[in-house]
Amino acid sequence: MPTLSSLSTIWQTVKEIDLEPLRLEALSGARLAVVGAPGSGRKTLVHQLRRDPAHPGMEEVDTPVLVLDLEAADLVANADLIVLLLDPRKQDFTREAELSRQWADQGRRVLVVINKFDLSTPIYVLKGWIDWKTRRVVDGSVLDVKFLHGKFAAAVIDLMPDKLLTLGRYFPLLRVPIARHIINDTCFTNAAYSLSTGLAEIVPVLNIPLTVTDMIVLTKNQAFMAYKLGLTIGFSTQWRDYLAEFGSVLGSGFIWRQVARMLIGLVPLWGILPKVAVAYAGTFVVGNAILQWYLTGRQISKLQMRELYARSFGRGQEVARSLFARFHLPRLGSRRKRRALPASPAGKACPSCGRTNAADATYCQYCGRGLGEANLAPPPPV
Secondary structure, eight states: OOOHHHHHHHHHHHHTSOOHHHHHHHHSOOOEEEEEOTTSSHHHHHHHHTSOTTOTTSOOOOOOOEEEOGGGGGGGTTOSEEEEEEOTTOSOOHHHHHHHHHHHHTTOOEEEEEEOSSTTSOOGGGGGGTTTTOSEEEEEOTTOHHHIIIIIHHHHHHHOGGGHHHHHHHOGGGHHHHHHHHHHHHHHHHHHHHHHHHHHHTOGGGOOOHHHHHHHHHHHHHHHHHHHHHHHTTOOSOHHHHHHHHHHHHHHHHHHHHHHHHHHHHSTTTTHHHHHHHHHHHHHHHHHHHHHHHHHSSOOOHHHHHHHHHHHHHHHHHHHHHHHHTTTOOOTTOOOOOOOOOOOTTSEEOTTTOOEEOTTOSBOTTTOOBOSGGGSSOOOOO
């Protein structure tokens, strides 16, 4: 169990983190341009971006979005992302194709959305976009929240990985998908770090005090995640507010990491797998506890936390096995004996203990006796 002094050291480390770049990123804003022909669903998509389906009673935000007709598409100016809407009921997409090629040649980030007004209608238009130099094309109804939270949000995240905090903060539709992306990314990061330190702990020659480092790094990653989630969902930009609201959740994650550390000592080498799973699951619970607070306005109970941890531990085990397999280490239960390295023919055999030493050695590294000719005979009796 963590002592009060060790926990205090962890929080001191967290407070020393420079969070200003994250705050500035979240407040920087993102310029979106929605381009399409009249009737393609431009205003509907903008309306959807400005509201959060998880909070239907929340007032729609007034984040500015540039809405343009095809003929005014040159006004996209410095938009960070251009969303090109297509109406599949049209027959001629010459202008859309021209714009797509033009933006692609300029290195712009473009997302093509084929707005399906009738979900049962097959979209034959998709085949024509293969040669349009467009990186991402998605199809679905802009009225369908499942589509917007799924394929649409995934495409935006993929195209704008450097703008996730500000996208979530100013476009409520994207908050939950981006939050889940941040949680999953941090879970994988902590799992990979836990594996690397676990492997290092079983290599005696490294002699690194990883137990303390492990606690600090994993806690720091979770603290970063908590702050990123808060910024994404529109919470305070002041870190001290997070200590009051989420401090107990991060503390729980800290305790799980103590359990993970002990597994190495209990089961050397093979204890790495559950250690990685614990790091993954503990981070997953911390992140989802914060997300659930945003969705419901309530802290999850200890029972809910344990249930969430139990479910995520299985996923953590899968991630651990996947990561562990990349190192090509021997399988559990392998009895293969290691072949002894042949003795160097140029080495010196100790006349006292018989072990081989380096050719230029003067004293035996095992028993400390000299390796000179005088030592070949046993010492005289007293």
